[in-house]
Amino acid sequence: MADVKFINLKKSYDETTILDNINFKIQDKEFAVIVGPSGCGKTTLLRMIAGLENITSGEILIDNTKVNELPPSKREVAMVFQDYALYPHMTVKENMSFALKMKKVNQDEIDKRVNEAANILQLSNLISRMPKQLSGGQRQRVAIGRAIVRHPKVFLFDEPLSNLDAKLREEMRIEILKLYQKLQTTMIYVTHDQIEAMTLASKVIIMNKGKIQQIGTPIEVYKKPNNLFVASFIGTPTMNFLKGIILFENQKLYLKSHDKFFFIPNFAFPLSDKYINKEVILGIRPDDIILDDSKIDVENKVEANVDVVELLGPRENVHIRLSSDKTICATSHSFNSTPNSKIIFSLNYPNIHLFDPKTQERIN
Ligand SMILES: Nc1ncnc2c1ncn2[C@@H]1O[C@H](COP(=O)(O)OP(=O)(O)OP(=O)(O)O)[C@@H](O)[C@H]1O
Ligand SMILES: [Mg+2]
Structure with a gap:
């Protein structure tokens, strides 16, 4: 002992x-x-x-x-x-x-x-x-x-x-x-x-x-x-963070960040009124960004441009530009992303992480 x-x-x-x-x-x-x-x-x-x-x-x-x-x-x-x-x-x-x-x-x-x-x-x-x-x-x-x-x-x-x-x-x-x-x-x-x-x-x-x-x-x-x-300390490549406002429209929750709308299903975020119209930070791991068109439904898709692609043998890191000063990294195994092309992606919503920007603590 x-x-x-x-x-x-x-x-x-x-x-x-x-x-x-x-x-x-x-x-x-x-x-x-x-x-x-x-x-x-x-x-x-x-x-x-x-x-x-x-x-x-x-x-x-x-x-x-x-x-x-x-x-x-x-x-x-x-x-x-x-x-x-x-x-x-x-x-x-x-x-x-x-x-x-x-x-x-x-x-x-x-x-x-x-x-x-x-x-x-x-x-x-x-x-x-x-x-x-x-x-x-x-x-x-x-x-x-x-x-x-x-x-x-x-x-x-x-x-x-x-x-x-x-x-x-x-x-x-x-x-x-x-x-x-x-x-x-x-x-x-x-x-x-x-x-x-x-x-x-x-x-x-x-x-x-x-x-x-x-x-x-x-x-x-x-x-x-x-x-x-x-x-941010655990995981490679590092988790992506998107700061935005939580909106409640047509009975649905969204995060508005960099002029894009990310649908937030209720199950990923037990609705607490105090966060509506407030700033939160959404965290998403590169592995939880879905790039496969066939798996993305219309409501959830987000459009952006590919910035750079890093080839890493069995996979590639696709850096997606959301705005002039913000890119997010997605992991892909299909090798069909080309720099500067348009890309449609969605988040694997069950795996999103939400944080309070003031306390830095997890809220979902
Ligand atoms: N004898 C000492 N007197 C004053 N400060 C000290 C002393 N020994 C360590 N410190 C301080 O204590 C803090 C922790 O040091 P420590 O060596 O435990 O860090 P660490 O996590 O092991 O870092 P590293 O990964 O660089 O080895 C540091 O800010 C260091 O400057
Ligand atoms: Mg040490």
Whole structure:
């Protein structure tokens, strides 16, 4: 058992609050990914769990035990740092053994654990090398190995893949998933890369400016983002946003935006009078813009011009110009859009997202 709980956690440096009102729980054996833009407080939160940073107020519980005052070595967590932090004068084996030697674990047990970790991470033939004789990906694996041998209750990863090139990052992402499936241990993984978060996490914690914005499974935060920040942070290409006025005419709801009328079915927007004739922001993912003529009924069609088309192998991104200063992006698999041509599209209405421009919160 190793769940991790945060109660009213706060971190300040002098007058500046870095993390505020952090309340959530990571279940035993969960792969929790904390994601958010640079500077939002991810590393600080991880370092507080590890005991490398003191807590201004609130509590961290590991296995229902308050760890605020517990030194790092007593917390049974192991952290993998972004820059690997290997000891340059030690071999791979010495790097991996070091923490266990410090804990006076006997040599047979150390050898057993190091061999086991080296096998899992395919490092067995590199065990006598120095860090400088390893590639970036291999160094990263040694850093992970150093955490594995400690048999921690919780693994903490701080952007472990950010120093690797795109291809290696993809490979290591799969390795980390395999490792998780093998070890079945609680993992807390920090990244600013939403794709990493979506592919690895069983639970995603989205942060911005020191505050939690939303917690959920990857599919939940993708399908039902709580607010504009989450909506724009999660998903590639990014969600399109259309600011407009909600109109109620002939018993039907419309959004008027950039001189176009977008039909809003009642089921997508439980009618609340307070939004009629008011400004709202409609969010629509590129995948939810329908370009196939045969699927668009007359009432819902919108006409505009294609601006540019990006070819991406299995699909293309069609950028549609709504006005001189507004384009929206649609994803297509049919490859028949040409720049500057007229296009008819419609929105996949069950999947529209509506936000209040003042509060930035979701309203449907
Ligand atoms: N020792 C410190 N003293 C004062 N401010 C600090 C200190 N350490 C971090 N900060 C500030 O706290 C905020 C959060 O930093 P943190 O390193 O946790 O961000 P992060 O989300 O990990 O960002 P990145 O994605 O760039 O790694 C930043 O604004 C940073 O400048
Ligand atoms: Mg960081």
